[in-house]
Amino acid sequence: MKIYTKYFIKRSFLISFFIFTIFALLDLSFNFLSELENISPEYTFLYALKFVLLSMPHNAISFLEGACLLGVMISLGISHQEGNLNVLRSSGQSPLIIVLKSSIGSIILAISLLALDEISFREIHLNSEIEKNIKLNKQLKNISDTQWIKDKDSYLSFSNIIDDTIYNVKFVKTNLEKTLYTKMSDSALISDDKVLFDKTLQVKNYNTSNQNLDIYEDFSFPLVVKIPFKNIENLSLFEISNYQKLIQESMIKDDLLFKLHLDKSFYKRLFYPFSILVLLIFFGSFIFASLRDSSPASRIVFAFMGGFLYKVIQDFSISFFISYGFSVAIGVILPSLIILIMSTYLYKKI
Secondary structure (H helix, E strand, O other), X not given: OHHHHHHHHHHHHHHHHHHHHHHHXXXXXXXXXXXXXXXXXXXXXXXXXXXXXXXXXXXXHHHHHHHHHHHHHHHHHHHHXXXXXXXXXXXXXXXXXXXXXXXXXXXXXXXXXHHHHHHHHHHHHHHHHHHHHHHOHHHHOOOXXXXXXXXXXXXXXXXXXXXXXXXXXXXXXXXXXXXXXXXXXXXXXXXXXXXXXXXXXXXEEOOOOOOOOOOEEXXXXXXXXXXXXXXXXXXXXXXXXXXXXXXXXXXXXXXXXHHHHHHHHHHHHHOHHHHHHHHHHHHHHHHHOOOOOOOHHHHHHHHHHHHHHHHHHHHHHHHHHHHOOOOHHHHHHHHHHHHHHHHHHHHHHO
């Protein structure tokens, strides 16, 4: 039986990894075609290729759930056609144990890639995106969604923010509604309630008694501004946990909503391996029931549609709990618990 177990683990791992690689390459191709629209003298063809290659590992994580599900379903289907499942069942192995053994390889793959994403893939993606934005600096100046924020008697505008870097920066210092001076630069770094301008800094002084030419300005960035909702997914679990602690005491409505979205990203990633395992258990039961005599293509379509439906239900559950201010953790895990209960019923019928 140990030979069968090792065989199942190896097969599900390799098939899941192969499907994951195919998804990643397809995503890379579409992203590269999209990046070609941004080609300029500064942002060349090679830079565009470099950007999509470095971003591919992080972007591909969104396909991990589907790759694991398809990998296990195909692996079980092949084992069924070879007669291995019948041998195991004849030896007293229950369908649930067989599915769990077949899922080990995919779960190992999922945990490994998620750990690598937290350790390096996410950081590599962010660094490549910062480099891209520096190369596209002239084009970024044409972006219309410039944001203005205020801190005491200072105003700051920027067109884009990635990690701790803001782009197309304009700083205005006032006193009694009169402008004292302005500072502009292509980019600036946000650090310890200060804005550090880059070497492109230009200063316009409207008050001859003031000669402030420093490369930094005191400015407190609101957390919600520093990390837009779209950038939450680029944070690591450790960073999200730190931001959750920082914003925990705030009673501002926008900060409370922001915390809910931080919770959403945190718990989705934390329970991601559990969600994958639950899906594998649920859809694996059909190999011993309604899908046992179906074609491989039918199993692939069934698993793909089932995985897509699960994500839609989970997103709806999370959005519902966020809208009514309930615990986001429950909204994330509730669909998995429902499917787990349904799986228990299905395995009892086999």
